[in-house]
Amino acid sequence: MLKAHPRGLYLLFATEMWERFSYYGNRALLTLFMLSALSFDKHFTAALYGQYTGLVFLTPLIGGYIADRFWGNRRSIMVGGILMAAGQFSLFAAGSVYQQLNLAIPLFYLGLGLIILGNGLFKPNISTMVGQLYSAQDQRKDAAYTIFYMGINLGSFMAPLICGTLGDTGNPADFRWGFFAAGTGMLLSLLIFGLLQNRYLRDPEGHAIGMAPAQRSQTQTANHQEPLTRADYDRMLVIGVISFFVIFFWAAFEQAGVSLTFFANESLDREIMGWTVPTSWFQSLNPVFVLLFAPLLAQLWVKLAKHDREPASPTKMAYGLLLLAAGFLVIAQAVDQVGPGVKISLFWLVAMYWLHSMGELCLSPIGLSLVNKLAPAKFASLLMGVWFLSTAAANWFAGVLAGFYPEAGKAAPSFLGWQIHSLNDFFMLFVIMSFTAGALLLLTTGQLQKRMHGVN
Numbered sequence: 001m002l003k004a005h006p007r008g009l010y011l012l013f014a015t016e017m018w019e020r021f022s023y024y025g026n027r028a029l030l031t032l033f034m035l036s037a038l039s040f041d042k043h044f045t046a047a048l049y050g051q052y053t054g055l056v057f058l059t060p061l062i063g064g065y066i067a068d069r070f071w072g073n074r075r076s077i078m079v080g081g082i083l084m085a086a087g088q089f090s091l092f093a094a095g096s097v098y099q100q101l102n103l104a105i106p107l108f109y110l111g112l113g114l115i116i117l118g119n120g121l122f123k124p125n126i127s128t129m130v131g132q133l134y135s136a137q138d139q140r141k142d143a144a145y146t147i148f149y150m151g152i153n154l155g156s157f158m159a160p161l162i163c164g165t166l167g168d169t170g171n172p173a174d175f176r177w178g179f180f181a182a183g184t185g186m187l188l189s190l191l192i193f194g195l196l197q198n199r200y201l202r203d204p205e206g207h208a209i210g211m212a213p214a215q216r217s218q219t220q221t222a223n224h225q226e227p228l229t230r231a232d233y234d235r236m237l238v239i240g241v242i243s244f245f246v247i248f249f250w251a252a253f254e255q256a257g258v259s260l261t262f263f264a265n266e267s268l269d270r271e272i273m274g275w276t277v278p279t280s281w282f283q284s285l286n287p288v289f290v291l292l293f294a295p296l297l298a299q300l301w302v303k304l305a306k307h308d309r310e311p312a313s314p315t316k317m318a319y320g321l322l323l324l325a326a327g328f329l330v331i332a333q334a335v336d337q338v339g340p341g342v343k344i345s346l347f348w349l350v351a352m353y354w355l356h357s358m359g360e361l362c363l364s365p366i367g368l369s370l371v372n373k374l375a376p377a378k379f380a381s382l383l384m385g386v387w388f389l390s391t392a393a394a395n396w397f398a399g400v401l402a403g404f405y406p407e408a409g410k411a412a413p414s415f416l417g418w419q420i421h422s423l424n425d426f427f428m429l430f431v432i433m434s435f436t437a438g439a440l441l442l443l444t445t446g447q448l449q450k451r452m453h454g455v456n
């Protein structure tokens with residue numbers, strides 16, 4: 001899988017790795033900073049966190065539009081990266097004056113706002129460029145996006161370890177060093193991209209990619225001017241349909257940061273040989289599993305393709321949803337076997353995260369690649385924004401669903417008329433949701449494939 005990919009892929013890998021390091025480093029500290037340094041209450045903190053993580057994925061729609069129409073990918077990435085770095089350093093400033101709330105709070109909001117805008121310009125455009133390194137029919141695109149996805153996860157893996165360790169020391173004055181590290185990561189990303197883009201970001205014919213409309217090569221311009229055909233509209237419809245199904249994936253998957261963290265904290269036996277595993281460490285399992293299993297899965301697809309048995313992309317994505325359902329089923333079964341007050345072995349949660357990560361690998365890099373293959377050139381980045389829009393909706397939905405987490409001594413909440421009495425009920429909600437979405441997607445793959453017109 002690693003052999004014979006254009007060098008530009010590794011440039012995008014490194015750029016995105018440091019950007020994700022910055023984003024997830026900040027995210028690991030955000031709620032703690034709000035609670036312990038800014039003295040926000042839990043309710044407000046949770047709501048703000050949900051709004052922030054939702055908005056971060058909403059702005060890619062705007063960033064994608066700006067790139068397709070005016071700036072091109074490269075310039076959008078540079079401007080977005082500068083805004084994100086400015087945002088991180090604004091949080092660093094907020095952390096430096098956290099005792100003067102009248103200064104710290106405006107700086108904090110300014111920082112979040114800059115990151116939201118910056119991510120909008122950065123995320124869809126870096127993702128689009130991966131596919132542009134290859135010709136339209138190139139079979140290596142899925143593998144390329146899987147390698148790129150490993151970059152994302154290498155960054156997300158390092159982030160809590162470095163920014164978390166620097167910032168979360170128990171002394172609120174130290175948060176700023178975590179934000180400082182996040183800002184430095186973003187500057188590294190900009191430096192790598194800024195210095196090497198001209199050398200490596202080229203299409204197979206050697207023309208520069210990611211340029212503004214006026215600077216594109218003749219063939220690229222011709223591609224962008226062509227009027228949309230019936231097939232293009234069909235393919236865009238497919239992007240819309242899969243983006244809809246994907247909402248249910250991320251809404252369940254993103255429980256990792258909310259209800260599954262409550263669960264790990266309260267109901268999991270985290271002792272190993274007299275030592276207690278910190279709850280936050282469970283967040284590193286997902287990126288580690290992605291890094292370990294991405295090459296394996298990419299090889300599996302290549303092997304199946306050789307025997308002409310590689311599943312179509314929407315089928316792989318449906319498998320992703322089913323694996324997610326299987327993960328929640330494991331944990332639902334595990335909590336069902338123990339009596340009240342008894343904690344379950346942490347291996348159940350590890351098994352669940354493994355299944356979730358395998359599901360993510362079937363769905364997320366494959367989805368990025370599919371959007372790239374289906375999108376007409378002139379809307380490539382905008383449609384990548386549509387794909388990320390589903391994550392925005394999902395983050396909001398994830399927060400709503402986490403609200404159904406049963407709490408001892410409180411009345412059982414009901415979801416669509418179904419009373420959630422126990423943890424088993426709660427986790428079964430996600431089994432049913434992701435299984436239904438996966439099964440429906442499987443049923444529609446035939447229809448979708450017809451409308452993909454040769455893309456797979």
Ligand code: GLN
Nearest residue numbers: 020152156250364388391
């Ligand atoms: N974890 C991945 C990233 O940060 C996936 C995000 C998503 O599409 N929901 O890029």
